[in-house]
Amino acid sequence: MKLNSKYFDSIRVAPKRAAEAASEEKHPQCQWKGCGRPAPYRAPKGRGHDGEYYCFCVDHVREYNAAYNYFDGMSDAEVVDFQKDAMTGHRPTWKVGANSWAHGTNARQSGASGNAAAGFRPHDPHGLFAERARQARDAPVAERRVLKPIERKSLEALHLPETASKAEIKARFKELVKRHHPDSNGGDTRSADTLREIIQAYNYLKKAGLV
Structure with a gap:
């Protein structure tokens, strides 16, 4: 576009002050002590405060992240245990060849005692499993x-x-x-x-x- 074009004069650029004002209205103020700039960035509050965040400006969120330590207050043994559990998503695991029934986990989850777990029966509303068991018992020796x-x-x-x-x-x-x-x-x-x-x-x- 030519600088002396009639269309060039019709373009209006929002002034910097107006853009800053719009940013202040859109974002809350930075929660860093002594800073009142817009805070479009969130930073986690830390362990024990999952889902809670601070609001910082770009400079202070960088400073906060550089010093952030999720394991602050934990011993070395607790950190090692946490990292080990994180490999399985903090879910329970068992040795190869064993399952939750062998360890009684399902019995505890269902509120059943050890004797009840030993006598566990699957839900069989149509009698399919019972029929197969009966056929296996009644199968002639000749077969x-x-x-x-x-x-x-x-x-x-x-x-x-x-x-x-x-x-x-x-x-x-x-x-x-x-x-x-x-x-x-x-x-x-x-x-x-x-x-x-x-x-x-x-x-x-x-x-x-x-x-």
């Missing part, structure tokens, strides 16, 4: 057994899963004997071979105690 290769092969010969019960093995044996008996297949030799394999598998399962 958890470990089979030998020949036992597994014998069950496969009878077209049965590894979890088959004694009643299921007997019923399937009777069914297969009736189906593959030579009299039911017109003397077919292939049926006789299959029948022999079924009988051998059944006898082995019976000898192994699975029937």
